[in-house]
Amino acid sequence: xxxxxxxxxxxxxxxxxxxxxxxxxxxxxxxxxxxxxxxxxxxxxxxxxxxxxxxxxxxxxxxxxxxxxxxxxxxxxxxxxxxxxxxxxxxxxxxxxxxxxxxxxxxxxxxxxxxxxxxxxxxxxxxxxxxxxxxxxxxxxxxxxxxxxxxxxxxxxxxxxxxxxxxxxxxxxxxxxxxxxxxxxxxxxxxxxxxxxxxxxxxxxxxxxxxxxxxxxxxxxxxxxxxx
Amino acid sequence: xxxxxxxxxxxxxxxxxxxxxxxxxxxxxxxxxxxxxxxxxxxxxxxxxxxxxxxxxxxxxxxxxxxxxxxxxxxxxxxxxxxxxxxxxxxxxxxxxxxxxxxxxxxxxxxxxxxxxxxxxxxxxxxxxxxxxxxxxxxxxxxxxxxxxxxxxxxxxxxxxxxxxxxxxxxxxxxxxxxxxxxxxxxxxxxxxxxxxxxxxxxxxxxxxxxxxxxxxxxxxxxxxxxx
DNA sequence: CCTACAGGTTCTGTATTACAGAACTTAGTT
DNA sequence: AACTAAGTTCTGTAATACAGAACCTGTAGG
Numbered sequence: 001x002x003x004x005x006x007x008x009x010x011x012x013x014x015x016x017x018x019x020x021x022x023x024x025x026x027x028x029x030x031x032x033x034x035x036x037x038x039x040x041x042x043x044x045x046x047x048x049x050x051x052x053x054x055x056x057x058x059x060x061x062x063x064x065x066x067x068x069x070x071x072x073x074x075x076x077x078x079x080x081x082x083x084x085x086x087x088x089x090x091x092x093x094x095x096x097x098x099x100x101x102x103x104x105x106x107x108x109x110x111x112x113x114x115x116x117x118x119x120x121x122x123x124x125x126x127x128x129x130x131x132x133x134x135x136x137x138x139x140x141x142x143x144x145x146x147x148x149x150x151x152x153x154x155x156x157x158x159x160x161x162x163x164x165x166x167x168x169x170x171x172x173x174x175x176x177x178x179x180x181x182x183x184x185x186x187x188x189x190x191x192x193x194x195x196x197x198x199x200x201x202x203x204x205x206x207x208x209x210x211x212x213x214x215x216x217x218x219x220x221x222x223x224x225x226x227x228x
Numbered sequence: 229x230x231x232x233x234x235x236x237x238x239x240x241x242x243x244x245x246x247x248x249x250x251x252x253x254x255x256x257x258x259x260x261x262x263x264x265x266x267x268x269x270x271x272x273x274x275x276x277x278x279x280x281x282x283x284x285x286x287x288x289x290x291x292x293x294x295x296x297x298x299x300x301x302x303x304x305x306x307x308x309x310x311x312x313x314x315x316x317x318x319x320x321x322x323x324x325x326x327x328x329x330x331x332x333x334x335x336x337x338x339x340x341x342x343x344x345x346x347x348x349x350x351x352x353x354x355x356x357x358x359x360x361x362x363x364x365x366x367x368x369x370x371x372x373x374x375x376x377x378x379x380x381x382x383x384x385x386x387x388x389x390x391x392x393x394x395x396x397x398x399x400x401x402x403x404x405x406x407x408x409x410x411x412x413x414x415x416x417x418x419x420x421x422x423x424x425x426x427x428x429x430x431x432x433x434x435x436x437x438x439x440x441x442x443x444x445x446x447x448x449x450x451x452x453x454x455x456x
Numbered sequence: 457c458c459t460a461c462a463g464g465t466t467c468t469g470t471a472t473t474a475c476a477g478a479a480c481t482t483a484g485t486t
Numbered sequence: 487a488a489c490t491a492a493g494t495t496c497t498g499t500a501a502t503a504c505a506g507a508a509c510c511t512g513t514a515g516g
Contacts, residue, residue: 005276006503008474009240013280017296019303029492038476043494045474048233052241056335061493065304067340068245071358073301075247076293107284112295130299234474236503257463266505271465273503289464458516465510473502481494486487 011037012045016054016065021128025062089192089216090117096212097205099196102127103181104140105189106148111141119196127195139166139178140193147180147188163210168198175201179213184221192217239265240273244282244293249356253290317420317444318345324440325433327424330355331409332368333417334376339369347424355423367394367406368421375408375416391438396426403429407441412449420445 018026018034031046032039046063049055053068086103093101094117103115110132118126135141142164146155158164163179176195183189194209201209246254246262259274260267274291277283281296314331321329322345331343338360346354363369370392374383386392391407404423411417422437423429429437 004272005279006236006240006273008234008236008502009273009276010280012234012237012240013276013282013296016300017280019300021303024303027492028494039493040477040495041475044232045234045237048237048241051233052238052245054241065300067304067335067358067360068241069297069300070304070340070342071301072244072247072293072297073299073304074358075249075252076295076298076301107295112298114298130295130302132295236473255463256465267464268466268506269504459514460516461512461514463511463513465508467508468505470504471502472504473500475497475499475501477497479494479496481492483492484490486489 008045011035011041012049015042015045015049016069019065025058025064027062031063085220086115086190087117089220090115093117093192093194093209093212093216094119097194097196097209099194099201099205099209100127102140102193102195104133104144104178104191104193106135106144107132109135111135111138111144111191114190121196133170137166138170138193139164139176139195140191142166143178143180143191143193144188147182162214165206165210173198175206177201177206177209177213179210179217181217181220189220236273239263239269240277243270243273243277244297247293253286253292255290259291313448314343314418315345317448318343321345321420321422321437321440321444322347325422325424325437327422327429327433327437328355330368330421330423332361332372332406332419332421334363334372335360337363339363339372339419342418349424361398365394366398366421367392367404367423368419370394371406371408371419371421372416375410390442393434393438401426403434405429405434405437405441407438407445409445409448417448 014035015031015037018031026034028039028042028046031037032042035042037045046055046057050057050066053066056064056066058064090101090103098119098121100119101117102113104111104113111134113127113129113131113133116127116129133141135145142154142158145152146158146164149155163177165175165177167175174195175198176193178191178193180191181189192213194213242263243259243265246259254262256267256270256274259265259270263270265273274283274285278285278294281294284292284294286292318329318331326347326349328347329345330341332339332341339362341355341357341359341361344355344357361369363373370382370386373380374386374392377383391405393403393405395403402423403426404421406419406421408419409417420441422441
């Protein structure tokens with residue numbers, strides 16, 4: 001029994017959460033192994049998920065995520081109102097820096113990578129859209145925190161600089177630089193981040209990335225639609 | 229008790245489904261009214277939804293959809309692999325026709341509007357992405373059925389024509405034209421559809437829309453990434 | 457300042473449900 | 487034909503989720 005909720009609901013949601021970019025389809029047995037639930041339990045829970053449009057089961061017996069997630073994900077995304085403007089920016093930044101570029105927003109004590117454009121280079125920092133990362137580590141995390149928690153002591157310096165560079169904070173081989181995206185109403189909408197191999201991301205590359213992101217962030221400020 | 233599934237799971241999923249483009253946030257009482265559940269039941273089910281990232285509750289006590297839906301919706305969308313290619317097409321078709329343009333896929337006995345670009349005109353056919361519509365009515369529904377149910381008698385003529393025009397099939401004032409999008413492997417990927425006021429959508433406008441959609445569909449065929 | 461109302465939260469007895477897990481079915485492989 | 491693995495069905499029972507009353511809190515109006 002869960003502390004406040006409904007155990008069977010969380011079991012069903014954990015079935016959904018077992019899907020990922022690399023696990024877009026799963027058999028009954030794979031779901032059972034992944035979630036630790038008995039197959040008969042999985043069968044019963046997936047029947048409800050299918051009935052409500054959250055899962056689909058093909059004639060091959062494999063389960064895939066269902067269209068209701070698209071609809072709800074689109075509602076969530078439109079609440080954010082950003083993709084249309086952010087994606088082209090990320091592409092231009094990849095062209096300029098030749099490194100991977102992301103856009104993050106804060107969610108509680110974490111940050112979420114909403115949009116991502118990976119570097120064309122074979123050796124690159126890999127990350128998936130939708131992934132959650134800590135707030136207290138990594139360039140984008142610190143930038144988001146600096147602009148959303150005014151009383152956080154290190155935030156003053158970050159706001160003064162207007163950017164943050166992390167060298168191996170989350171992963172020893174990865175370096176990243178990040179700048180905030182603030183709209184014309186003065187509200188933080190998220191953080192842009194360029195990340196790549198630390199050995200490549202020298203002072204010159206850092207400077208180039210920061211200037212390019214600052215320019216794009218300023219452009220975005222003029223174009224972002226007002227949020228609610 | 230549900231026939232095959234878990235009743236509490238379906239209740240929780242119905243809470244999620246109560247959200248829409250026009251109801252992006254709801255109070256506890258609104259969710260209770262919308263779903264017909266007791267407030268204490270809603271409180272318990274939403275606790276699980278929040279714990280798993282499917283809902284968020286602000287300090288204003290309002291519930292909003294959570295980031296896990298973005299992540300799962302993105303997985304679903306990337307499974308489809310289309311948005312990147314379809315959206316620019318829809319914009320060009322809106323420019324050409326000055327009417328609303330959609331892209332649909334079949335899902336069981338329904339079709340889903342995956343992507344949508346509305347007409348800039350004040351009076352226009354409105355629809356939301358993610359919405360489900362019948363398969364047996366409306367231009368896109370018939371096109372999808374013609375290419376996915378070879379034995380459906382009216383399908384032969386539609387395949388021969390390569391398009392379908394509906395005049396007031398779903399809504400008396402709305403007319404639509406639709407063409408299939410078939411990739412280079414010969415697989416149907418969905419249907420493009422232009423829709424607008426019937427009084428405006430005369431023979432000339434229909435012809436223009438169909439030719440423009442056919443051209444775009446042919447271009448898409450060369451660019452669509454292979455699906456699984 | 458007091459009262460009323462509406463929304464949100466807590467609590468609990470009990471009927472109902474979801475589960476574990478065995479047994480069975482089906483399909484594929486050797 | 488035998489074996490294995492995945493999927494499906496079944497059921498006794500422990501555990502759960504629920505209804506709905508009671509309570510709490512904040513706001514508005516008199």
